Amino acid sequence: MILEVKNIHKQYRAGISNQLNVLKGVSLSFNSGEIISVVGQSGAGKSTLVHILGLLDRPSSGEIIFEGKDVTNLSDEQISKIRNLNIGFVFQFHHLLPEFTALENVMMPAMIARKIGKVEIEKAKEFLNEVGLDQRENHRPNELSGGEQQRVAVARSLMNSPKIIFADEPSGNLDAENAEKLHDLLFNLRKKYNQSFVIVTHNKELANRSDRIITLSNGMIV
Numbered sequence: 001m002i003l004e005v006k007n008i009h010k011q012y013r014a015g016i017s018n019q020l021n022v023l024k025g026v027s028l029s030f031n032s033g034e035i036i037s038v039v040g041q042s043g044a045g046k047s048t049l050v051h052i053l054g055l056l057d058r059p060s061s062g063e064i065i066f067e068g069k070d071v072t073n074l075s076d077e078q079i080s081k082i083r084n085l086n087i088g089f090v091f092q093f094h095h096l097l098p099e100f101t102a103l104e105n106v107m108m109p110a111m112i113a114r115k116i117g118k119v120e121i122e123k124a125k126e127f128l129n130e131v132g133l134d135q136r137e138n139h140r141p142n143e144l145s146g147g148e149q150q151r152v153a154v155a156r157s158l159m160n161s162p163k164i165i166f167a168d169e170p171s172g173n174l175d176a177e178n179a180e181k182l183h184d185l186l187f188n189l190r191k192k193y194n195q196s197f198v199i200v201t202h203n204k205e206l207a208n209r210s211d212r213i214i215t216l217s218n219g220m221i222v
């Protein structure tokens with residue numbers, strides 16, 4: 001098992017005296033090589049859940065176990081280290097850095113980990129090739145289409161060979177054709193690298209293709 005969360009609650013403060021209970025006791029586990037969809041209405045808490053699962057945010061209460069180790073109470077520094085080495089992200093808006101080329105953007109996680117050498121450059125090129133953009137290495141984000149930008153973001157998410165990738169509405173901003181292409185890509189990557197994905201989506205077709213669907217409603221899994 002890669003990741004397990006137990007009885008996760010998340011409250012946000014709303015004004016001085018009010019509390020917003022966004023997650024109300026969520027327990028989940030994720031295995032290697034799985035593709036899981038997270039669905040639910042807007043405001044259901046999907047992004048909040050994914051941020052907690054991806055160690056970007058902390059729960060108000062509950063436990064998080066990453067590869068058998070309880071990481072709930074680790075320091076921010078320790079958590080960041082685990083996240084940078086093991087977890088990848090793709091967001092709805094690609095968040096590519098505009099002044100860098102596609103290849104440099106893919107290499108960014110390695111740059112952050114201060115690991116850039118021949119091996120990393122070759123790896124980044126392989127991933128760009130994998131997402132069908134080997135001819136776009138030196139393009140900057142504004143010289144790429146929306147679908148291409150998202151595929152660069154997918155290549156980037158693979159860079160540190162993460163145990164699990166969280167994708168929050170990765171095709172939410174794409175037309176039907178590009179969305180399907182992106183979904184096919186995720187399934188191909190699973191096949192080739194046994195890559196695990198947790199994907200927040202409103203796309204029924206994608207949800208139905210996945211191994212498991214997690215439905216969030218009113219802060220709980222139904």
Ligand SMILES: Nc1ncnc2c1ncn2[C@@H]1O[C@H](COP(=O)(O)OP(=O)(O)O)[C@@H](O)[C@H]1O
Pocket residue numbers: 012013020022040041042043044045046047048049
């Ligand atoms: N940082 C925050 N502070 C306060 N409320 C928040 C914060 N982030 C999200 N919320 C609220 O939590 C609820 C769930 O948000 P979110 O997880 O983004 O839902 P979803 O991704 O399912 O649309 C929403 O009502 C939202 O307004």
Ligand SMILES: [Mg+2]
Pocket residue numbers: 046047048168
């Ligand atoms: Mg969201």
